[in-house]
Amino acid sequence: MRRDHGAAAKLAKALGIVLGTEQIPLRLKAWDGSEAGPEGAPVLEFRSRRALRRMLWSPGQLGMSRAYVAGEIDAPGDVFEAFSALSSVGKFTEPGPFRPPTPAELWSLVRTAIRLGALGPNPAPPPEEARIQRKGRLHSRRRDSAAISHHYDVGNDFYALVLGPSMVYSCAVWPGDAEGMRGPTAGARLVEGLDAAQEAKLDLVCRKLDLKPGMRVLDVGCGWGSFALHAAGKYGATVVGVTLSAEQAVLARKRAADAGLTDKVDIRVQDYRDIPDGPFDAVSSIGMSEHVGREHTPGYAAALFALLRPGGRLLNHAISWNAGPTKPDPDSFIPRYVFPDGEMISLGEMVAALESAGFEVLDVEALRRHYALTLRAWVRRLEENWDQAAGLAGLGRARVWRLYMASSALGFENNLTGVNQVLVQRPGGEEPPLRLTAWL
Structure with missing residues (x-):
């Protein structure tokens, strides 16, 4: 029997204060078995009083995220339905950091915590947050290496469980009929099409760079080597791939050896600022520049310009911040748990930095909706392999990745974030062929 009273009703009021709304489009379940909220709505389950205590001490996105990572809050049904409902109201619809509660609202939260027996000292953050050591100068080589290691190692x-055989950790390019592949029944189709969609993206980058046999290519932030293998195996290029993740480099080298491409693919653990053996005929940077930071983007563009021969092309594939000029909160969930020191900038800022470095812009393509589908496929794969994933990375880390990927998919669907491929060329050499048709 459902009871619209008890702890759940009080939790609804407290959650409304945190979110900045009186109407919560969720069915709340509390630790005492009580329920509150609209029948048939997505379910958000509070399994412990500690979740409310976290919200009291950090009344915003961070407190709720900590409770989710710790397993004190859960969305037992379709995670996308629950997160979508949660993000459709109040402060989640506003760009930038959560507005803090007023003194009166904070006192109301305290009274609710007292009534529910949740008042107490600030709980320690889940260990997945505590592992991040943000020490030293921002975006120094040592600190960047530590940040990359936290995420990619x-x-x-x-x-492999999440990404599938392609081992590509960036936006795939989907066929036109994939747009409707959402919801519980469509997830399996996304998983089935993921590898083909990732190969389509890799091939798109190769064609934009106009790769030819014998060309020397630099892959900045090469990951597990998927682009390097594609460019070498399908286009005959010789590729230098650089990453700051030692674990990525080990697997990338093994994949190159297994494919018989060790003579064409050189994988290094190296900072892009320390590459001594330019110039290259082409440069790919896929999902890497988000780690550079706004203040260092001009230097990043200048470094890649210097590594290209005259006439050489750079393809910069990067997530962008579409929600206005507000700078994201460095103490929110993503910087603390997922991408330490990462920073999305706008498409305009990226294009301006590339042009200021001396590049000519040849093409810009937005892939925002493609990334939403890619993330949905990754979430489906994670959930299909949940027990194994939790055994490999730990339950808390698996919950971090589920929260991060599902919420990121919704960010792309709601146009808060985008992802763009910007194709530029260093002046000199031959003019690119006149192109009047789309890439796809």
């Missing part, structure tokens, strides 16, 4: 086996 979770384990190659864990990433």
Whole structure:
């Protein structure tokens, strides 16, 4: 029997204060068995009083995220339905950091915590947050290396479960009929099409760079080597791939050896600022520049310009911040748990930096909706392999990745974030062929 009273009703009021709304489009379930909220709505389950205590001490996105990572809050049904409902109201619809509660609202939260027996000292953050050591000068080589290691050295086996055989950790390019592949029944179709969609993206980058046999290519932020293998195996290029993740480099080298491409693919653990053996005929940077930071983007563009021969092309594939000029909160969930020191900038800022470095812009293509589908496929793969993923990375880390990927998919669907491929060329050499048709 459902009871619209008890802890759940009080939780609804407290959650409304945190979110900045009186109407919560969720069915709340509390630890005492009580329920509150609209019948048939997505379910958000509070399994412990500690979740409310976290919201009291950090009344915003961070407190709720900590409770989710710790397993004190859960969305037992379709995670996309629950997160979508949660993000459709109040402060989640506003760009930038959560507005803090007023003194009166904070006192109301305290009274609710007292009534529910949740008042107490600030709980320690889940250990997945505590592992991040943000020390030293921002975007120094040492600090960047530590930040990359935190995210990418979770384990190659864990990433293989989520990404699939393609081992590509960036936006795929989907066929036109994939747009409707959402919801519980469509997830399986997305998983089935993921590898083909990732190969389509890799091939698109190769065609935009106009790769030819014998060309020397630099892949900045090469990941597990998927683009390097594609460019070498399908286009005959010689590729230098650089990453700051030692675990990625080990697997990338093994994949190159297994494919018989060790003579064409050189994988290095190296910072892009320390590459001594330019110039290159082409440069790919896929999902890497988000780690550079706004202040360092001009230097990043200048470094890649210097590594290209005259006439050479750079393809910069990067997530962008579409929600206005507000700078994201460095203490929100993503910077603390997922991408330490990462920073999305706008498409305009990226294009301006590339042009200021001396590049000519040849093409810009937006892939925002493609990334939403890619993330939905990754979430489906994670959920299908949940027990194994939790065994490899730990339950808390698996919950971090589920929250991060599902919420990111909704960010792309709601146009808060985008992803763009910007194709530029260093002046000199031959003019590119006149092109009047789309890439796809």
